[in-house]
Amino acid sequence: MHHVVIVGAGFGGLAAAQELAGAAVRITIIDQRNHHLFQPLLYQVATAALATSEIAWPIRFLVRKRREVTTLLGVVNGVDAQNRTVLLQDGAVVSFDTLILATGARHAYFGHDEWEPFAPGLKTLEDATSIRRRVLLSLERAERESDPVRRAALLTYVIVGGGPTGVEMAGAIVELVYQNLVGEFRRIDTRQARVLLIEAGPRILPSFAPDLSAYAHRALERLGVEVQVGSAVTSCNSSGVVAGDRSIAADVILWAAGVRASPAAAWLGAPADNAGRVKVAADLSVPGNADIFVLGDTATINVWRGKPAPGIAPAAKQQGVHVARTIKRRLAGDSQPRAFRYMHAGDLATIGKRSAVIDFGWCKLRGWIAWWVWGMAHIYFLIGLRNRLAVALSWLWIYMTGSRSACLITQVDHNKRTN
């Protein structure tokens, strides 16, 4: 039977597997994690609002009823296109008839990988619990610090990058320290913390309409965030950041400024763009190799307003569905390639827990009504009733009581700073 191997069970890979239900194929899903992660809410794990298990599901649980789907936990580190095999780190080899690479992206530092220990990014559950640990630990250390200069640095949070992730992190952190944790400390007043959002471009949320950017800017400032646009970060180290001509002493720096695709292009020897994304053909196959598809954050293709599809869940899902349909058509004897068309549903970003901006293109929403649309949409897109109930309970609780349930400092910090 035709064997489809899907590497990566993010939004794209999983959508492909789901769309292939009922087709005359057997499927192997390979992922280096045992879980699918709902990344749009990851910042809420990082800021202690949600538990890890509320936004992650074991991959094999999600496909348990599909007897033709086998799930393997493993790290892929190569593809032999000629022999149609995927190579795993531990030496195992998996052969395929059709291969779908949906291996996503990691955060990137524009050639400054040495910044990573000081400015972690947010892509995995471990990233989220590690950021949660840093944020909460800085407050604990400030409570025990007598030197006012050190204490001020401990209470300064810098978020680099003004896209949706940066905006959402800044809003969540400022609410955490200005609202949720007020009254829990005795020697410090958490309301004296500073939260800075630094964006290199001329405005935050550059993918949104300018008036929504301006609204988000004002809304963040109302919450207490210091928003600084037009200033690129030129240094990150253990004492803080240099942004534009300003040097900011900060203990916690969070990186939301850039991503780099997984090394699928190198596995394939395929041409890639600056961010490492494979330049795929119109039908999302790899040029010169019709049986290998690349999608999601690992691929790039100009399909939307003359630009690449954005690196968001709906784009990856649509691509997964498109590839699955291509495979089904081929099995039915129709090998005519069809171009992927991207339908942009809109851009969403929350600003704290009472406001959001949504740009549907034909309609713009902002304020509390946008927050409710955002909240409903995200609960809708969660998988399964149980997690919908759990997330709704968590949000309701924070709304009603102002206290977050997951303020836990756990695990050692592997990127431990030197100071």
Next chain:
Amino acid sequence: MHHVVIVGAGFGGLAAAQELAGAAVRITIIDQRNHHLFQPLLYQVATAALATSEIAWPIRFLVRKRREVTTLLGVVNGVDAQNRTVLLQDGAVVSFDTLILATGARHAYFGHDEWEPFAPGLKTLEDATSIRRRVLLSLERAERESDPVRRAALLTYVIVGGGPTGVEMAGAIVELVYQNLVGEFRRIDTRQARVLLIEAGPRILPSFAPDLSAYAHRALERLGVEVQVGSAVTSCNSSGVVAGDRSIAADVILWAAGVRASPAAAWLGAPADNAGRVKVAADLSVPGNADIFVLGDTATINVWRGKPAPGIAPAAKQQGVHVARTIKRRLAGDSQPRAFRYMHAGDLATIGKRSAVIDFGWCKLRGWIAWWVWGMAHIYFLIGLRNRLAVALSWLWIYMTGSRSACLITQVDHNKRTN
């Protein structure tokens, strides 16, 4: 104002802080964790039934309304009794008028600390997520293993120690592999896994009445656990355990066989028993130092049927309350020491999710009714409505759907085995 320093915010330390509410004291709580942990349900985190945040609360959140209580995150590593100071690892010094040491215990290996990497114990949230990781990872590896001998070892789970923790772990793991995960794997049948519970003494649950031990033994066997009593473990390594005259190849070994008190006795230069517990006076003070109290798993005193109070939450709580009342009486001018009296409420242990044994002394319960009493009691003792709702939802969900919500493999395993 009289300054009470409480080291350790477990059940004992927290009970002391609560009982001191309204007294003319200021209180400093020092803990090396930022959270209080509901240890009786920790095995459910280890077996993927509950999320970490459902059984842990930030200490400073629990005492946020008590303006006279300061919470410090720090590692104590000494006490200067003469100068009445507590010494922290980072060099800080905290002075006290009265000191309460409630620093608990860690699991212990009877002089075989070299077993720890192969047979982790269960005391902290990290222990629990690390055990969860090992159990789930062994199944993932078995799914990819072609050698039947290796595969069998990957699917063998050995729990060492037949007390309540061992019994509860064994019951939870056997339900996980025999019920909850059935149908999620394609190459292995998780029902072929073996779960062994090994106890050195003549019967499991030795603190219970013999007929309840016998019932628990049969109930575990009905679930599929191989129970082996009267066989001491003489070796643990990367290939398995040797128990009595049997060598068992096993990838996952869990330790529930013994504890050792935190080093409070060494800090104080006080006499201790074999498990390192300080031999305290009848009023729980340290002999020769009336202003220092030791309680919970860190102390030992023969107060119950001629034996030490058991290492369970109610004993620690009662001791915390007793010490707090002693302090209040002293502040009121009454320095006559009063002996701590332990009230034993009973022994409880669950066997999977449909049965339990409860020994109240005057009354014994077993089967599903005992499970319900156990479940209600544990939800009652959780702190706050939010966590009660969350745990009740988690249990209800597992009951109704048979699927556990927290089957996540996260974090690196720091005790990584060599094979």
